[in-house]
Amino acid sequence: EVQLVESGGGLVQPGGSLRLSCAASGFTFSGYAMSWVRRAPGKGLEWVSRINSGGGSTSYADFVKGRFTISRDNAKNTLYLQMNSLKPEDTAVYYCAKLKSSWLVPPYEYDYWGQGTQVTVSS
Numbered sequence: 001e002v003q004l005v006e007s008g009g010g011l012v013q014p015g016g017s018l019r020l021s022c023a024a025s026g027f028t029f030s031g032y033a034m035s036w037v038r039r040a041p042g043k044g045l046e047w048v049s050r051i052n053s054g055g056g057s058t059s060y061a062d063f064v065k066g067r068f069t070i071s072r073d074n075a076k077n078t079l080y081l082q083m084n085s086l087k088p089e090d091t092a093v094y095y096c097a098k099l100k101s102s103w104l105v106p107p108y109e110y111d112y113w114g115q116g117t118q119v120t121v122s123s
Helices: none
Strands: 003-007 010-012 018-025 034-039 045-051 058-060 068-073 078-083 092-099 110-113 117-121
Touching (some): 003 092, 018 034, 018 092, 034 078, 045 078, 045 092, 058 068
Parallel strands (some): 010 117
Antiparallel strands (some): 003 018, 018 078, 034 092, 045 058, 068 078, 092 110, 092 117
16 A cells, blocks of 8 residues: 655744655655645645656756755655745645656656645744
């Protein structure tokens, strides 16, 4: 059974940092690209970042470029999102998602999602 379990969310002040983790199991983690997606209150799903299976290729939404860093540790079956310089508009539930392919080539199709972790940026 595929499982994706996010952790690391919480309440942080504007300008602060958080590191999200996503522990994966039930599939060959090193064989698939992964992504972070978020849902802000009252809004739809919004893609944040993705990384290929080997970790050598990444891409980011414009609104997080230079602030967020995606990474993975295939030995630990874990995906990360380092979030710096957080803004109130980053408040959302953050989900990790497994892509169907290894490479970052469209279409970007997801087949499994985690339950999400809440990130709240507020003073």
